[in-house]
Amino acid sequence: MYDRALFGDKEAQxxxxxxxxxxxxxxxxxxxxxxxxxxAASDEGGTLWVYSPPVGNGTAGRVIPIDNGPRQTGLTRARDALDHPAFCPQEGVSLSDIGAKEP
Incomplete structure (x- = not known):
C-alpha cells in the first residue's frame, strides 16, 4: 500500500x-x-497553462498548455477526515468513528 500511496493512488493515501x-x-x-x-484530498493532474515570455527575436509571449496526466479529483472523505474532531486520536476512537474501515 505504501508504494501505491507514494505513486499517487488517492485511496491508498x-x-x-x-x-x-x-x-x-x-x-x-x-x-x-x-x-x-x-x-488524498487535493486535486491533481489535468492541463496546466504556463506563460512563456518573448524570446527576444521580436515574437510575442504566449500561453502554452502542459499536460500533467489525467485529472484526479481529491477525495471528499479525506477532507472530512482532516476536519473531523476525532482525527489523530491517541486512544479510544475507532476508525469507524471517522467513516473508515479497520486495517
Whole structure:
C-alpha cells in the first residue's frame, strides 16, 4: 500500500493516512497522516497553462498548455477526515468513528 500511496493512488493515501493516525504500525504519526490525507484530498493532474515570455527575436509571449496526466479529483472523505474532531486520536476512537474501515 505504501508504494501505491507514494505513486499517487488517492485511496491508498487515504487509508494509509488513517492507519498512521491511529498507530496501526507503531506510535501514531499525525504529521505523516495529515500529509497523506492532504494529498488524498487535493486535486491533481489535468492541463496546466504556463506563460512563456518573448524570446527576444521580436515574437510575442504566449500561453502554452502542459499536460500533467489525467485529472484526479481529491477525495471528499479525506477532507472530512482532516476536519473531523476525532482525527489523530491517541486512544479510544475507532476508525469507524471517522467513516473508515479497520486495517
Amino acid at each position: 487515504y487509508h494509509l493516512g488513517l492507519w498512521l493516525a491511529l498507530g496501526a504500525f507503531g506510535p501514531p504519526d499525525c504529521k505523516a497522516a495529515r500529509q497523506l490525507l492532504a494529498r
